[in-house]
Amino acid sequence: MWRTYLRPASMAEALDLLRRYAGQARVIAGGTDVLVELSRGVRPTETLIDITALTELKYVREESGLIRLGALATHNDGIASPACVAGALPLAQACWEVGAPQIRTRATIAGNLVTASPANDTIPPLMALGAELALVSAEGGERIVPLAEFYPAFRRTVLRPDELIREIRFPALRENQRGIFLKLGLRRAQAISVIDIALVLTFDGEVVRDARITLGCLAPTVIHARTVEAYLVGRRLDEAVCAEAGRRACDDAAPIDDLRGSAGYRRETLAALVAEGLRRVAAGTQAAGWPATPVLLETRDTSSTVALPFAGVIATTINGTAYELPGAAGKTLLNALREDAGLTGTKEGCAEGECGACTVWLNRQTVMSCLVPAAQAHSGSVTTIEGLAHAGGAADEGDLHPLQDAFVACGAVQCGFCIPGMLMAGAKLLDERPAPNDEQILTALSGNICRCTGYRKILDAVHAASAEITEGGAA
Amino acid sequence: MPIRIITTHLEFEGQVSEQRVVIEGDEPPVWGPDAALSIVGTPQPRVDGRERVSGVAEYTYDVRLPGMLIAVGLRSPHPHARVTRIDATRAEVAPGVRAVYTRFNAGDFLHPDNERPFFGEELPYAGDLVALVVAESRAQASDACALIAVDYEPLPFVIDPEAALQPDAPHVILTRENNGLSDEYPKTYERGDITRGLAEADVTVEVRFETPAALHNSLETHGATAQWDGRTLTIWTSTQDVYGSRRQVASALGLMHNQVRAIKQYMGGGFGSKFGTHSSGMLAAYAAYKLGRPVQYMLSREEENLCTGHRSPTIQTYHLGAKRDGTITAIDLHAIANVGATGGWFPPVSMVAKEMYQCPNVRTVDEGARTNLGPFAAFRAPGVVEGTAGFEVALDRLAAALNMDPLEFRRKNYAPEHQAMERPYARKLLLEAYDLAAERIGWATRDAEERRYPLGRDGHLRRGVGMASQMWGGDGGPPAQAIAKLLPDGTAVILTGTQDIGTGTRTVLAQIAAEELGLPLEHVRVELGDTEFGVFSPGSGGSMTLSSVGPAVRMAAVEARKELLEVISQLAEAPTDAIELRQGAVFSRETGKEMGTIASFLDQLDGHEITAKGMRGPNAEGMTVRTFGVQFAEVEVDVGTGEVRVLRVVACHDCGRIVNPLTFSSQIEGGIIQGLGFALMEQRIVDDRLGIPVNANLENYKVPTIRDVPEIEIIPLDRPNIHANTLGTLGAGEPPIIPTPGAIANAVAHALGRPVDALPLTPDRVLKLLNQEATV
Structure with missing residues (x-):
């Protein structure tokens, strides 16, 4: 699927590579979207630039009222961060609804933004929270782009080929702000959204002073429900207002039929979802159902594995035994385990992260090995069923x-x-x-x-x- | 031993066939209700459980042979096209490539069953094979595939089954006169007078019901690894049928049966789609035979979902009539099954309408429509899952029109005899099953306000309870053979040619042998899944494996025990009837004292091994053996979003004697979840304009996850059916999936107060139903 695998050791090196490859390479971190796209021939490339060695980008922190997510912050990082749950509940809820646990251990929030599907779950909450992105490049230095201006068209971003998202940041919710994220999928887990919404409301007492309502899968890009936002200002969220807001949201949406649902279904459930979201925010029950200690399927500790320079030959420890896998740099971890390490206990069911048959542990995380480039196991450790x-x-x-x-x-x-x-x-x-x-x-x-x-x-x-x-x- | 050739009748997936079988010796008497059994009937973990949880079990996909090449297929992107030119020159010289097969160099390689070429000039569906690249690695084969240039001439196509049956429809396959299945087209059954039956009715209903194409999505795809050593073609293949695989490979390659060995130890699911070895297996064998190197060809998930089969979509139109008192007077069914482009049969959608309930006037018409889609394949009770869903939904409509309780209506029309064949059922416990399961689900309170509206009348949740009956065969039949060997250390090996497709066959056969041989379970080893043992068994399907092979194993064990007792009797100088075998030891019946272990006697014989044969005897004549059962489902519908959640399923099936309660309940639970998927979420989606499936993957073809699982309560009847076979068993593989979709559909209709007209009941469809006028 790819021939060259590069793992820069510093931001400067990463940006230099991006400049030199001038759009011919793709950036990879968690890989959960990139590998699926490559296997389907979407945005093909022969070169992957793996930024996971830039461990300084793996953070979620709050500083003077601003929440900052580094480019390597994963969905699990969002879920596990008390700052994020307290100051950005809709984002934490969206992270929790994405994919399966084995996806959330690896998939980065920045990656979710870059995939740029209107169904990507973290976009609506980040947009409602007023997020902005710090984009960096070797030649242009850093520029700040509001997320609302990041998507010019369906599945397009303004990210230049030589640019990287360095950071996502937004103001943490204040005392008088409450928000929620809600999603409908075709199944109770591991399902792409049919529609999703995020609400962030600012109150004067019980009166809405400001409303930000964003809609996913209801237009070519994630959009604000401007009509509803304007309607809600100055109102109390009683039942009639919630229901009317739901109805008006349909005026803001331009959904299409696709294989997950019809435009009509999307409109109808949008009304129900917006009304339900407002009711819950009004009642202060927006966090109802949020698990006190969410299941993460990773052992979280601060001693992060240091990724050693990678020179084409994967050296890794599998089930406590050292392996060198010289021919595996262009493969997924699943294929490297089966074909190069000869460990066939790990199974391929779908090769696109949908079935979990290939689940292994990589550096204390549970991962879908079909969505991990084998080189990400370099200098790391893998546990498979044979070593369980x-x-x-x-x-x-x-x-x-x-x-x-x-x-x-x-x-x-x-x-x-x-x-x-x-x-x-x-x-x-x-x-x-x-x-x-x-x-x-x-x-x-x-x-x-x-x-x-x-x-x-x-x-x-x-x-x-x-x-x-x-x-x-x-x- | 003298042999007899006996003609017997075998029902397989709704088709009754006459079979001539050789019988050698006599089967032991049936294990009746009073049989004292200590291992059979007890929950036993799988004898190969350890291999299956430790990564050691070798699936077809795991076979690794020295020098093994990997094959990757190039498949048509068009619903119907002619291949006019293929330029494979770049692929042929690409790194690692050892062969590229196309219609221009392998066009004479024909499928042995239908004589269609594997590489056709005309490609009648998206996903049909264009070329096969064989290379040193999967990556090299995939890369080379991308270098093949193909010129396609697109041809007119049709994917809608009703449109396909119109006289002016495009020809799905150019050489065929029409798109109906020509041989028995259409298949009509009639008894009584349907016109009179409808005229006599006080109330009639017309119901059109549609079911989707469901994709098997076995977690292991189809495929095989093959090796030709100049003497034997060995094929490791993910199959439900090693003997069928041997026959197909031998005849495809022009080899003798004795030159082919088919092996299948572990497989990742089949659900009906893996009879024989599939074209992928025959292609692996072809390449291995031509190249003299081992070749593996495992399909990708996308190929799996395009070309290996599916449950055929159906359109069922019922016209039912009944008297005011609830007596059904007429059942008229017209069923169209969309069977895809190739394939030679169509599923028996009408089976339940003909037989399930008492009715003198019945007419059913089954039609198979060819369309430019991948071929259908058997899928866990093919036709009958779909037919039961449609028929049971239609019956609820009729009950509603009569203002009758749906369960009472079914009791009223209970059919004590097999009406179509005018003969009795060996046994039918359905009324008892109705009572037990209705009690458990709380049928009597299904209409209670607080149950139907858990959040009150204004809340967004509605609940409903529905039910559906089930019937199926599954009593097995000949031919099936087994050999039992007792080794000098007192352990036993059972040789059979059956296969364990995941259901636990190896375990239940070991239980049966251990029971008869008086051995602990761990002293019995069952060999299966390999034609090299030379002990024929049929393919595993139709819920018949245990009931076909189990009696043969039992007879072999009984014969071995007789010889063992004879040996012990002579060595111990005691009459055989004074000796008892238990848990690997020999006891005196008189004193109850242990006389030694079995091993201690056999060990005196210098390596002598006791070898005995067993075989499945003929089926009972003059009666029909069936499993009957019922399921009740309780669902909760969110009327805001259309989401349906199944809360509980209560299942009561008469599957005869239960050999292993653990594997039995696992089958029931698994069937219910597959049925739930069919009812609520599973459907192949085809782009009408392009004629191609757009969700041939697991991302957009949704199967249930652990989050979708309801409470499941199984009421086991566990009573031997003494007419079925010498074990008293009936199958449990297919019965549990049969009523689930119908029960769920009826529960959703009950919750909504609206008739349901199609599956799956996706949120989108449920909201559309809610927007219709209430009519139920």
Whole structure:
């Protein structure tokens, strides 16, 4: 899919590469969109410039009322940041609704903005929050572009070929501001939006002083619902106002029919969604349902893995053993594991991040290995199903991870093809939360499709393993 | 042993066929209700569970052979086109490329079943094969594919089945006279007088119901790895049918059966789509045979969804009539199934309408319409899932028109006998199943205000409860063989030619053998999925594997036990009827004392192995063996967004004796979730103007995730059906998916107070229904 894989060690080097490749290369970080696009022949390239070694760009912080997200801040970073949840709830909610946990560990918010689909979930909240982007290039230095001016047309941005998003920033919500993000998909998890909306309202007491309402999938780009925004100013959010605002939102939208939904459906649900969002903001229940401790499927610590310079030969540790994979720089981690490392326990179900069969751990994160360039494992460590028992502390050769034992005992396996990925996601959940509740299990496994079992016994097995682990720990 | 050739009848997916089988010896008597069994009937984890959870299990896609080449296909982007020119010269000299096959150098390679070329001049659907590149690596093969230049002459196409059946429709395949399936087109069944039946009715309803194309999306795609060593063509193939694969590969390549070995140890799902070895397997075999190097050809997810089959979309039109008291007087059904461009049969959509409920006047017409889409393939109760959904929805409409309770209406029209064949059912526990499941779901309170409106009348949630009945075969039948071997260490090996497609076949066969041999389960090893054992079994489908192969395994084990008892009797100088085998040990019946382990006796015989054969005997004559069942579903609909959530499903199916409650309930749960997907979200979407599927992937073809799973309550009946086979078992693979979509559709109609006219019930469709005038 690509031939040259570059991993600059500094911002200056990254910008220099971008200048030299002059639009012929693509920037990659999490890779969850880029690899899907490349496999479908969208915006093809022979060269990837991986910016993940620029670890100084991985941050979410609040400074004097301004929330700043570095280019490498992931959706999980947004979810896990107390500043983001407190000062930008709609963004945190959007991050939580994106893809599956294995996507959220890797996918960056900046990347979501650059993909530039009107269905990208983080655009409406960031637009409603009044975000601006700091774009940098070797020749032009830094320029600031309001997000509202970033998208000139359908799937287009004003980002120049030699530019990189360095930072996303916006004012944190103040005491008198409340907001929410709502989304409709075709399924309860791992579904692209049919429509999504973000609301940010500023109040004088109970009266709306300012309203920012943004709509996704309702026009060629994410747009403001200007009519509704104007209508709401000076009003109290009683039931009639919420309902009327919903109806008026349809005047602001220009949806189309596509394979996820009809224009008519989008209009009709827009009204319901806007009204519901306003009701919840009015009642102060915008954060209802937000998990106290969201499941992330990654071990979060501050000792970030230092990415060593990459010179074409991947050197990595897989299941505790050192590997050199000389022919794998142009491959996904999935193909490198299977074809070069000879570890076929990790399965390919779809090769586009939709089924989870290829789930492995990379540097303590749960990832879809089909969406990770193998070179991102350089100088890192990978755990696959073949190493799960050992990673789970199995003492003897032949012992299994408690979750593997539980899957067998509970009959949670039929054909078994999805099971390696299911186990890697489930075992990471148990690391993160040894006694998960149903909701947490559903979240953790929502990115793993099983076509045989009906999932009930998988749920049973996670509970059974949890009991084994927590009781074993107590003993 | 003397042999007999017996003619018996076999029903497979709605088709009854006459079969002549060789019977050698006698089957043991059936395990009746009083049979004392200690391993059969108990929940047992899979005997190969460890391999399946540790990454060790080798799927077709995991086979790695020294020198193995990888094949990648180039497929037509047009719904109908003629290939006029292919320039593969750049691809042929690309790095790593070992061969490029097209119609110009491999046009004489024909599919053995329909004699169509694998590389055709005329390509009747988007996704048909144009070229195959074989290279040292997948990347090299893919890169070379992009270098092939093809000139297509686009041809007129048709994708709508009703349009395809019009006289002036474009020809889906130029050489065919029309787009109907010519052989038995259309298939009509009649009993009584439909005109009189409708005239006699006090109330009639007309219902048009449409179901979508569902894609199997087995997590492992179709494909194979093949190797030719000059003597044997070995094919590792993701199949439900190793013997069918052997036959197909042998006849495609002009080899003898004894030159082909088909292997399938583990597979990532099939659901009906993996009978034989699919063209991908035959192409891998062809390339390996030509090149003398191992070749692997596994399809991409997109290819899988374009060319390996689907549940055919249907348009069902019912005209039903009943007396005021609820007696059905007329069932008229016209069903059109869109079967795609190729393929030689169409699904039995009308099976349930003919048989499920009592009615003297029935007429059904099944039509298969060819269109310029990929060919359909069997998909877990093909035709019957669709037909049950449509028929049960139509029945609810008729019940509503009569102002009758839907369950009471079905009880009223209960069919005690097989009307179409005018003979009794071996057993029918459906009335009991109705009672048990209705009680569990709380049918009596389905209309209660507080249940239907959980947030009150003004809230945005509505709930509904619906039900649908289920019928299916699944009693199995001959031929199926097994060999039981007892080894000197007292362990056993069972050889069969069946395959475990994920359902747990290996485990239940081990349970059956362990039961008869008096061995602990871990002392029995079951070999399957390999034609090299030379023990024929049929393909795994029709919910028949256990009921076909299980009795053969049981008979082999019984025969082996007889010989074992004889051996022990002579060595211990005790009559055979004084000896009992339990958990690998030999006991005196008289004293109850252990006389030693089985191994301790066999070990005295210097390597002698006991070998015994078993085979599946003929089916019972003069009656129809069926599984019957019912499911009830409770749903919640958000009337603001149109989202449907299934809250609970209660399932009660008579599947005869349950050999392993764990694998049984797993099948039921899995079937229900697939049925839920079909009811609510799964559908292939085709661009009408372009004639190509636009969601041949898992991004936009949605299958249920763990978040979509309802509470599932299974009421097991677990009673041997003594007419089915010597185990008393019936299949459980297909029954659980059959009623789910109909039950969910009826529950949604109940929640909305609106009739449902099509699946899937996407939010978009539900809101459209809500905007219609209330008529239910």
